Amino acid sequence: MALGFPGGTALAQQLLTASGFTHGVASGEPASDSMLLWTRYVPQGQGSEVTLDVEVSADRDFNRILHRETVRTGGYRDWTVKVTVDGLTAGSTYWFRFVAPDGTRSMAGRIFTLPEGKAEHFRMGVFSCSNLPMGWFNAYAHAARREDVDLWLHVGDYIYEYGIASYAEADRIAERVVLPAHDHEMVALADYRLRYACYRADPDLQALHASAPMICLWDDHESANDSWEGGAQNHQANEGDWATRRAAAAQAYLEWMPISEEPWKAYHIGELATLYRTESRLIGRTRQADIGAAYRAGTSVALSNFRDGEWMDPTASMLGSTQEAWIEREFRRNARTSAWQLVGMACIMGRTVMPQDAVNWLRSDISEGARNSYSNAARAGAVGLPMWMDRWDGYPQARSRFLKAAQEADADLVVLSGDSHNAWAYSLAEDRRPAGVEFAGQAVTSNGMERQMGIDHANVARGFVEANPELVWAQTHGRGYMMLDVKPQRVECEWIFLNTTKQRDQTVANRHRAHVSKGHRRIET
Template identity: 30%
Template sequence: MGNHLPEFRAAARRINRRQFVTRAGAAAVLAFAANMPAAGAAAARRLNPREITKDPFTLGVASGDPRPDTALLWTRLAPEPYTADSGLPAERVEVEWEVAYDERFALIVASGTATAHPELDHSVRVEVPGLSPGRFYHYRFRAGTWISPVGRTRTAPAAGTPTSRLRLATLSCQAYYHGYFTAYGHLAAEDLDVVVHLGDYLYEYAVTAAGGERKYTDRTLPAHYNSETVTLEDYRLRYGLYKSDPDLMAAHAAHPFVVTWDDHETENNYADQTPENDVPPEEFLLRRAAAYRAYWENQPLRAPQRPEGPDMRLYRRLHFGQLAQFDILDTRQYRSNQVQGANWQVPGPESKDPRRTMTGETQERWLLDGWKNSNATWNLLAQQVTFAQRRDVPGSDFRLSMDAWDGYTASRQRLLDGAQAAGLNNLMVLTGDVHVGYGFDLKEDFDDPRSRVVGTEIATTSVSSDRDGAEKPSNWSNLTSANPHLKYYNGRRGYTTFTLTRDRATVTFNTLTSVTKPGSALTRAASFVTEAGNPGLTPA
């Protein structure tokens, strides 16, 4: 079947909800895919929104990918988010939207209607044009008599504007069953211009009826959550569970998000069309298509990111005046398969093979060309896995993670060389994945501690994954001794905040004592500064 992969890719682009929710084999799906309507085609019937008898805005609202003159707004109608049809018939629903200067909507600047299609799980996205750069707006949706929570978003500064300050936060890895999303409750109260989510927005693994560590939540989840996500229905239901979390909804309503995925939005440790386990690639492509489509339906992403079957261009570029350029990477969809699996291994010729890639050739060229044309003070590379070299023990008998950039050293070196060729003095890599907070100096030669510092990497810890964690994990001494360019290491949960100015970037690691119990206080665990034109982290 492997020689039919192009055919399966084409078939996956034509699959609609009905085909995904069945657990038919790949060959059976291929047999009748061509006879189904295209994804997103308008349903024949229209539902009068006044017939909706339960609040359809149970998943809140969100905005994303700020631009100077437009805002991207999102919601999804789901009166019953834990059921397969979300409590709505397979009919179109007209949804009204409003954007105002104030949260009471006395000064409305834009309004209109959008259609919630059942083929897209009644998700709604609106690109609002004609807005002013660099200012806050409030927005809301209406379906019949129901009004959504009010969201607040902010447009980016105009191109070329000498912006004086940018405040952002990064976070990642939120396993629902490992704890509460307390970090999001604190994040909602921060003074921020944008939030960058670096992947593992959800996990594909089974969730117990009690929600795992959420034992203080007095409810029982439906039995269908106690299985791994495979079909489109599975992934949609999982987003319904995650996005119904009140702390997560509060953070989305408070700030515009920039999102990218890692592996768990689809399957652990997958690489391009290669799954984690012994599943034929053509079957995995169908699962990937389901995961990608549910991701797009449930995230505040613009039209160019809409997937076609198992393919979705998630990498993109955002600008915040002259102060910052964000390059958002996808390090899962195009990468070479991991060497000897995704485990820690002794590095060898295979992991150093120059043909190996983390990004794919097209994305790599796009990134390097973007750096050549950048006039920003700060160039922020938002991506998923640890970029800096990370030896597990001191001495010569060390191992490296084959799932991180250490398993793709030539690919990493091409980016570092490209950044230097482009004259990027202020490269900052933003990383998720590892469930700990790291602060790295990026070295010209990681094997030579005396070599020049060429940038910084900030890895944000998890929101909840791996439960409470510890301030000093068990491998703290080994990692800090083996990697002198590692300037900070903390294993608690939380998020990271940044303040960028034309002169410096200040980085603050924010941690929580517990996520297995609700209501933990937030601690500003440590702050570092890197000066413009002088890369490297120093304690603030």
């Protein structure tokens, strides 16, 4: 029984009693000659394991089956299935499906292998921050209908850990229920598994996964808000041991997502580009710098001392030393053989300070806590400190090391990120020299800063651009996704904003395009 998304108690009953192919199919880890394929199959009865066949065909009707393989799964991995098939042809389209012991078949999925040698064109959709209770996945639905795509990239916050009671009534849709319900956020392995089951029951997300392969990486909400190697802002002592929770979150992610167990990886798109999947949350990230004491002191001297001290700590790292060394080596090697170095990153790298007059932009009825947060961030910005310590400009020495590695490799760097819920384009610089560009995408559904603003959105975006030299363009409202068009001499990004998330509606509200030319390493609009 394939699950739809009825919502409420009906969803709970379906998730707990469903059998057969329950959550569609997915694919990932693309190469020129192989692909990882995913499904979930729950047998009727109490069997501990089940064996499935997978078929790969050259045509959508499966008249020319080219590859068959057998794979086994069981309740020990939540009945999810992952199998890598090889012997495929570069730059080709295939269809795949799974077959159960009783002969029933899964839905079919479509895959595209990566090209080899010279490639003139590659198109990729980029998503982030899909909070299911906050809205319909219209961005996924719109993207799934495309025929001009080779790959999806999800840069994190594919799910959220919060219990439903943590959402304000105005922020959520009654039909979009998640489990575990009420005030129970995800803590144990069973919680994380059930949350993925809720999200993957969404038909638009199922359609997206079936339409093309996805490379995915986690951010913080796949575990807990503002997570790092040793803890998280949203992990308290009464929620048990952090290491146990972190392991449960990682296990469920690896079970439910079409991803290998390699923590980071490079994908070669012929001579056109190398795409990097990074990990910046649970393995090597050090704790975020704590600016709280400087805020409480209430003086610019305290903020300046923090800026010159803890904020500049060279031991602070987003990626950890092992991954930093790996990506430096990969840049040196791949910048000689591929035109573009595309880096999937969970958090924004571009330097962003809060504009000094941002407090005046806020709605009159905004909470005192939110107003204080903007006021503090503006005070920090006055001495050159970033808005948020949880992203790359909260780790300035690590950011410098990363960008210097790209410069020393003579790499044409394009960073693809999410996390902020709004849309941004940056010309990244290091030592006052161009280091690459960043296209940062808006959320699929999660609220952006526009809900707190009392002035015209265009004025907010203009204020951020004027206050931040690296920031070339911003749109601080609207949900959707990015489409990247990679060519040998140019990479273009298109931000696509959907009309709403509050009803199922694939109408496009507006679009924006920006690009970078080979060798320029600056945003061009």
